[in-house]
Amino acid sequence: MPEFFDYIIVGTGAGGGTLVHKLKDSGKKILVLERGEFLKREPENWDTRSVFKEQRYHTHEVWKTDQDKDFHPQTGYFVGGNTKVYGAALFRLREKDFEELVHHDGISPKWPLSYADFESYYTEAEKLYFVHGKQGDDITEPHRSQDYFFPPVSHEPRIQELHDKLKAYGLHPFCLPIGINLNEKDPVNSPCIRCNTCDGFPCLVEAKADADMIGIRPNMNNSSIQLITGAKVTRLLTDESGTKVIAVEVERNGALEQYHGDKIVLSAGAINSAAILLRSVTDKHLNGLGNSSGLVGKNLMKHNNAAMLAISTKYNPTKFQKTMALNDFYFGDEDFHFPMGHVQLLGKSNKEMLTEDAPFFTPGLVLEEMASHSVDWWFTGEDLPDPNNGIEIIQDTIHIHYTPNNRTGFERLMDKWKHILNQVDENAHLIPHGVYLGKIIGNEGLAHQVGTLRFGTDPKTSVLDTNCKLHDVDNVYVVDGSFFPSSGAVNPSLTIIANALRIGDYFLKQASQ
Secondary structure (H helix, E strand, O other), rough: OOOOEEEEEEEEOOHHHHHHHHHHHOOOEEEEOOOHHHOOOOHHHHOOHHHHHOOOOOOOOOOOOOOEEEEEOOOOOOOOOOHOOOOOOOOOOOOOHHOOOEEEEEEEEOOOOOHHHHHHHHHHHHOOOOOEOOOOOOOOOOOOOOOOOOOOOOOHHHHHHHHHHHOOOOOOOEEOOOEOOOOOOOOOOOOOOOOOOOOOOOOOOOOOOOOHHHHHHHHHOOOOOEEOOOOEEEEEEOOOOOOOEEEEEEOOOOOOEEEEEEEEEOOHHHHHHHHHHHHHOOOOOOOOOOOOOOOOOOOOEOOOEEEEEEEEEOOOOOEEEEEEOOOOOOOOOEEEEOOOOOOOOOOOOHHHHHHHOOOOOOOHHHHHHHHHHEEEEEEEEEEOOOOOOOOOOOEEEEEEEEEOHHHHHHHHHHHHHHHHHHOOOOHHOOOOOEEEEEEEOOOOOOOEEOOOOOOOOOOOOOOOOOOOOOOOOEEEOOOHHOOOOOOOOOOOHHHHHHHEEEEEEHHHHHOOO
16 A cells, blocks of 8 residues: 655745745654755856856756747756745735735736735744844835844945945835845854855855755654655646545656645646646546636746846955845835835856856956946846736646736836936946946746736635635645735745745644644
8 A cells, every 4th residue: 555645745945845844843744745856065056157157057948938939947956946046035025015006007916815914924934044134124114023033144345335325315225134044243153154156056055045954954854754856746636526636646767656645735836836737637627637717827927027237447346245125116206106126236246147148259357347346236026917927738848928017117117226326326427327237037037936826715716725725626735936916026935935834834723623
């Protein structure tokens, strides 16, 4: 007789890895299925060419676009999922993000739960993931029941100078909340060394608060938890009624296997979790499992994102640059009464990072000078749910349909920021109007993927209920970013983590009854 598990968790990223942590002391038998392996500690972890040019830690899997063109998604399959290479910026959504919000180009829908339903789990998540920050400086900051558990990460001199100038200009820069295992008071024993290879790189010293280090690695010797790597879930199999999943089908070492459990939890990412359900066709679920609403795979959101390099004659020796953010224009300003988005610093760029975007004839010395005199900025704006944006499975290949939307406020944000930098950083004026290299993140940039299995109270307009269970199936839950009805304009990771803690709490309460 096959082994039977109380929980089968598919995926070990921000949702799945966190859920493993939450259930670790439950006494329940837990099977964790991860498509990838542990990410190897190696010199290439911190090598720019390996990470960014050769895409060493992104999948070689081929997906297709609307135009049937092949592309490689910027996603990775490892224990810890995409958190292995994320920038660890861990923000709470704003209270208004949970409400209906009118944008210039459309409406962001109301969530079925409020910010208050998530607040305690945000607090728990911040403690668990070593989130450093400071309460009170972010003018859009939602209610907090308590301050951050870890102090803000200090600015290096060039960034402190910019911070002070922005503040003198009348803006409200604040310390970016970031999840790293850093102790600035005791640098000798601090796991984090404030390197310049954090944002987008794996952490060679394992000091980044990723789902592997927080949720999986500490539980490897827990006898009630079994982790199987190299296990790609292909579909879920139901009983004859179609209302309960009785087996998880897995492709492993070139063969198909089946695993059996009471509760099945998908956390494969918003695209792959939807893909698993779409592939799980039965005579009771002709359009995919849990798809009576027709919304499985629909309403894909991934944010309006852009990176910009602001170059001046001012030398910037900063190593750990990702310490500051601003939300002054998150909900608009006096001239534009609609949301624009979020601004934050990126990790410090180097010559190798700039080579790909520069003209082929640009001398290396010029690129080196540009990198050493730049400050790197990241912009995030909300994209709106659109049923035409989503995924399909055609001949067992994932096809992404995505047309950017809600661009007006976002483009206004970037234009406004260029003007502000020219005003506050006088050195930028030494090069006429400043020199800005901007890059809009294309369809391959899927780090912020959410929305493909939205939760709600009405089975006709949502895929999941408010406990993130499929409306149509009794024992399938989802704890990745799929459940978002809207995307907000900050990194979704902390909300995914908080929601996994919330669902874990729900499971524990169920088990105690």
